[in-house]
Amino acid sequence: MDxxxxxxxRTGWQHDLYDLLRRHDITQFAYVPDAGHSxxxxxxxxxxxxHSIPLTTEEEGVALIxxxxxxxxxxxxxxxxxxxxNCINMLSLIKGARFPFLTLVSMRGDFGEGNPWQFxxxxxxxxxxxxxxxxxxxxxxxxxxxxAAGAALTMAFKSGQAVAVLLSQRLxxxxxx
Amino acid sequence: xxxxSVTSRLAAAAAPGFVLERSEAVPALIGRHQDFLFIAGLxxxxxxVGAVTGDGAHVYSLGGAMGAACMMGLGLALARPDKRxxxxxxxxxxxxxxxALAAIAVIDPPNLAILCVDNGHYGETGWQKSHTxxxxxxxxxxxxxxxxxxxxxxxxADVAAGARLLREGNGTAFVLLRVKPTEPxxxxxxxxxxLLRDRFRAALQSR
Numbered sequence: 001m002d003x004x005x006x007x008x009x010r011t012g013w014q015h016d017l018y019d020l021l022r023r024h025d026i027t028q029f030a031y032v033p034d035a036g037h038s039x040x041x042x043x044x045x046x047x048x049x050x051h052s053i054p055l056t057t058e059e060e061g062v063a064l065i066x067x068x069x070x071x072x073x074x075x076x077x078x079x080x081x082x083x084x085x086n087c088i089n090m091l092s093l094i095k096g097a098r099f100p101f102l103t104l105v106s107m108r109g110d111f112g113e114g115n116p117w118q119f120x121x122x123x124x125x126x127x128x129x130x131x132x133x134x135x136x137x138x139x140x141x142x143x144x145x146x147x148a149a150g151a152a153l154t155m156a157f158k159s160g161q162a163v164a165v166l167l168s169q170r171l172x173x174x175x176x177x
Numbered sequence: 178x179x180x181x182s183v184t185s186r187l188a189a190a191a192a193p194g195f196v197l198e199r200s201e202a203v204p205a206l207i208g209r210h211q212d213f214l215f216i217a218g219l220x221x222x223x224x225x226v227g228a229v230t231g232d233g234a235h236v237y238s239l240g241g242a243m244g245a246a247c248m249m250g251l252g253l254a255l256a257r258p259d260k261r262x263x264x265x266x267x268x269x270x271x272x273x274x275x276x277a278l279a280a281i282a283v284i285d286p287p288n289l290a291i292l293c294v295d296n297g298h299y300g301e302t303g304w305q306k307s308h309t310x311x312x313x314x315x316x317x318x319x320x321x322x323x324x325x326x327x328x329x330x331x332x333x334a335d336v337a338a339g340a341r342l343l344r345e346g347n348g349t350a351f352v353l354l355r356v357k358p359t360e361p362x363x364x365x366x367x368x369x370x371x372l373l374r375d376r377f378r379a380a381l382q383s384r
Contacts, residue, residue, distance in 0.1 A: 028255055051255045053284060056276030060248045063277075067216065067249035070237055070377050071256025093242035097370035 013145040014039035017104075020146060021076060024153045026102075028053060028068050028075035030061035036106025036172045037078040058083030059090040066099045074157060077103040081110070081125040081166075082118065091132040094162045101134065101162035102152060112174030129164050138166040145171070189304035189358035192297045192311075194331055199294055199356040202330065204229050206292060206340045206354060207263070211235070214253060214381070218246040218266030220301040221361030222294050226265050228362035234380035240368045244274030247291055251281050254289035257381070261288050263343060268295040268309045275318060281349055282323030290343040290350040291319075298358040319351040326350040 018040050021029075029044035030053040031037060044052040055061050061077035068075040079087075084105060094101045108115070109122015126136045135155065139148045145167075152163040203225045207213070210229050215236040217226040223238035230236050239245055250264035271278075271293050281289065297310035309315060316329045326348055330339040339352045367373060 028252060051284070053251070053255075053280065056279050057274075059244065060274065060277055060280050063242070063245035063248035064252040066245070067252025067254075068256045069252075070249070070374065070381070071214075071253045071260075072378065072382065073252070073256030075252060090242050090245060093239075093245055093370070096241070097374045099374065 011039055013142045015043070016146050017149055018043040020149055020153070022047070022050070024074065024157065026074045026076050027051060028064065028073060029078065030055055030064050030075060031078035032056075032058050032061075032080065032083050034078070034080040034106050036080065036167060037104065040078055040104070058086045061103075062087050062090040062094060062101070065101055066093050066097065069099050074100075074102075077101075079103060079105055081105050081107045082121045084125045084128055084164075085121045088128060088132060091134065091162070095133040098160055099162070100156045100160045102156040103134075103164045104149075104167060105164050106167045106172055107169050110174075111169040113169060114174065126166065132162075134162040134164050136164050136166055138168060140168050140170045142171065189298050189300070191357050192306075192309075195295075195297050195310075195355045195357055196332065197330070197354065197356045199225060199296065199354075199359065200362055202336060202354055202356060203265070203292075203294060203362075205336050206330065206343060206352065207265075208340055208344075212261060212344070213263040214257065214260050216246050216250045216253065216262070216264045216266075218264075218270035219243060220267055220270070221296070222265045222267050222270070223366050224361040224364040225294065227364040227366050232364075232367070234376045237373055237377050238366060239270075240366075240370065243270055244277070246270055247274065247277040247281060250289055250291065251277075251284065251286065254286040255284070258286070258288055260381075261290070261344070261346075264289070264291045266291070266293055267300075268293060268297065268307050268315060269299045271315060272308055272313070275322075278319050278322035278324060278351070282325075285325070285348045287346045287348050290352070292343060292352050292354060294354050294356060296356050296358040300358065300361070304358060316351065316353040319353070324349055324351045327352070329353045329355065331355045
């Protein structure tokens, strides 16, 4: 298989996902850097129509999303599954006030993971989110990304729910180290 | 044995330099409250801002989620560049998420200001000393985080400059207000986080 074609098929959905988020009026992209989100992060930095906000810890993004909503704007939090653990108490704000909430989580400690340190939080990610009232939509295949993200956007911003889209390592590729 | 509330108040001895009365200094720094949208930290600052604004719909007060106030202010300031956003929070709430100062500094929205009411104590939990009574200087942390417009208000003569900084629009401002460890303003606050959200959004849309 042609290497560049393979690269495009593996990352093409990330460009489509960015365009989808923009069509849904997301104007604040908060992130802790992660290879799985690198295209979304780079697109947001290059986009004069949005604010791209690097965080020092993921819980800051939870609070930022709530503040954006108070002002009538839509924000998204891009993080790795390990960052979900840093958000737990801050999600009280989302659940208690019923703020719409959307996060895209790139998974570690999951399908094919080669770093044992990633397993405790990776395996706890979905139970922890669900315990705090966040609905999880898990994606395994590239063709499911756009339909699932579209569903999550509707659930968050039309129905006011808290939703996490979990991008599995089957989708984004496992790190072998 | 005196009741616990009395013993805890007795324990709250001010560290040197914490001399201002919050009941006077906070309203003086805020001035005309209608000029701001507020995020108030949990505990004392929620009562301070509630009293100053008369339970205004332009205030969102935290009752938990400690460490959220500054980043909520950033999200709100970016969403509404046409309004001035003032975060009023305490030393304990700010200490829980110091990274927020770095996250805010790199964005530096000109319509955001942070007023930290620093009494050197955790007033809600029994007046234990906070780190600011023990040598930590939050203005220096703000400066080191990259916030360019900062000021410490420790005596009456500093108030005017602090109030000006909160209203200047050249970049994010940080004002540290050092006060005695005394009770915040008398104010019966609403703890319904969802009601406060709806009320804030509705009032902002109609302004």
